[in-house]
Amino acid sequence: MTECPECGRAIEKQNLIEGEIFPCPDCGLELEVTSLAPFRVDTAPREAEDWGE
């Protein structure tokens, strides 16, 4: 278990995988799984000008 860097909400590993992004269930901030063992999350990378589909 780890916590949201923004609001401190506990984040469980569940079936998340490395690199996965998901919103914090409490504050909604986009988070990224940066490591599985140990389980770590960080703020998701910020959208740059050349990002898109």
Add this chain to the structure above:
Amino acid sequence: MSETFTLGLFYTVIRPEEKWILEAAANRGIPVERLHDEAVTFPLVRNGFHADLVLNRSVSHSRSMYALRFFEHYGVPTVNAYDVVALCGDKVLTSLRLSEAGVPTPETVVALTPEAALKALDEVGYPAVLKPPVGSWGRLMAKVDDREEAEQIIEHKTALGSSMHSIFYVQEYVPKPERDLRVLVVGDEVVAAMYRFSKEWRTNAARGATTEPLVPSPELSELALRASEAVGGGVLAVDLMESPEGLVVHEVNHTPEFKALSGATGVDVASKIVDYAAEVARR
């Protein structure tokens, strides 16, 4: 599928789309080599990676461009191909190619300086739409209602300073209904299609448009396939608008998101993409 290959997944972040692609590969027993665009290094001579084909899911246009060129250089096929991404990632080049292929597309005028941009807007007439040549998700696009607004917007863009902001892609404003159409083409197959509804003139799913599945008419399918073929083919999302004169293609997306499309239609787009990648790898 009998002979397996290793699928390289070049990515920035794992969104639902990438997670489904990983799952689809796992279900087929296809090993995946994950290639994080923030971590991979590219020597001139291929070294230390195993993928037989690379599926590009990076959201960064500049990272995609260099990476795909390197994979091509290493003799590794990619989905999509470098040339396709180069073309579709640039609205100017896309418009040129669509026009060359006779695919109906909105009237567009390109200007290379702020002064010429004003002229281009006058030529196209108001309202007009100003788009950055590279960019997506409806970002930095402006609807320009009159000359006064044109001057303000151009001044603002010029102040942003970067060289890409001084290329002006000016397009007629298409008075469409409150929706546009997205058709996903994989290889030579139309895989799924949907409407995107919005009260706002921009109907990007990324901007919160609502979606509805759509059974493509033969005309729509044919047009989407022609647009896809015109840019070189692959996994492509063709975006169209209903203009008073009929359907027009306004862009072709080279690394399409498909969460909304899969949600709206129930089509397992990720599996279609993985099967297509496997097919390309076998060629």
